[in-house]
Amino acid sequence: MKILILGVNGFIGNALVRRILQNRDWEVFGMDLHSNKLGDSLHHPRFHFLEGDIAINKEWIEYHIKKCDVVLPLVAIATPMAYVKKPLLVFELDFEENLRIVRQCVKYGTRIIFPSSSEVYGMCPEEFFDEDTSTMVLGPIHKQRWIYSCSKQLLDRVIWAYGQEGKLQFTMIRPFNWIGPKLDDLDAAKEGSSRVVTQFILNLLQKEPIRLVDGGFQKRCFTYVEDGIDCLMTIIENPGQAADGQIFNIGNPQNEASVKDLAYLLRDLFRHHPDHVHDSHYSQIIEVTADDYYGQGYQDITSRKPSIEKASRLLGWEPKTDLRTSLQFTLDAFLAEAKEKNWES
Ligand code: UDP
Secondary structure (H helix, E strand, O other): OEEEEEOOOOHHHHHHHHHHHHHOOOEEEEEEOOOOOOHHHHHOOOEEEEEOOOOOOHHHHHHHHHHOOEEEEOOOOOOHHHHHHOHHHHHHHHHHHHHHHHHHHHHHOOEEEEEOOHHHHEOOOOOOEOOOOOOOEOOOOOOOOHHHHHHHHHHHHHHHHHHHOOOOOEEEEEEOOEEOOOOOOHHHHHOOOOOHHHHHHHHHHHOOOEEEEHHHOOEEEOEEHHHHHHHHHHHHHOHHHOOOOEEEEEOOHHHEEEHHHHHHHHHHHHHOOOOOOOOOOOOOEEEEOHHHHHOOOOOOOOEEOEOOHHHHHHHOOOOOOOHHHHHHHHHHHHHHHHHHOOOOO
């Protein structure tokens, strides 16, 4: 099998390519702006990498969409601070560039596995978000946070429509707060543009306060990346074509925690880490308003929990890694990276 992964150096891309090269005989073609997360994969004989921008290297992409069996277009801006500060960039990259890829998959009859997002459910009031029945609830236009959700939702609808017309073999995945090594760059966290777990780890390292937006009562279900990759591998293999024409939530409903719980748990794990057990002090945990943290274009999601009944029924998938272990693995990887780069000094 030949696979094209666009955004292969990203959080999901780098973990996926490593798993594929280790466990399968597939050939992988990948593109990304950077290669810093790819490690040994870069030198693997079955991995063919081009450093470049998907908005520029259009011919390379079209050629490989034609040549490959399956495409995973993982390029996207996926951090809430960017939705609020750079909404047009989010639309151009996440929607416009990806629409072109979707259309080329239609043109060449190539299967697509598209990363939708748990963000598409927005402020859905249901306890468990279901791929096929839940209502999607977004805020007003001036709350620019929703541009990402809306862009992803419209692409989901376009892909679905091509599928209904029999023009596209697709699967959509909706990751729910995946965490793990290389989640974001610590430098991005420094600018406030990273996901919450990376942000808190950076705060702990720099002895800055951990900031709970609006008290940190909002809840998420944190999912360990390797559990997510297990599911994605089954989707790529597509036994009995079980994944065709389906949307799958990929999350761990058992790992639900409030942002406040997350902050205390991470600080506790940090305190017990061998490199930090003797630190003279640790980050405070303080509260800030959403307006102060993100500006006025932000609106939060109180709770986001997946139903994973479909992934279990059709793919036989269940997540295995509990919250504490997931955070421990993530923290250990970040602290090792920080040590290597001399971040603490
Ligand atoms: N958050 C926070 N402090 C931070 C960063 C994020 O309280 O320093 C909150 C944020 O408001 C949101 C949750 O943590 O409610 C998860 O944020 P993340 O950026 O990981 O993305 P989301 O799950 O909202 O897509």
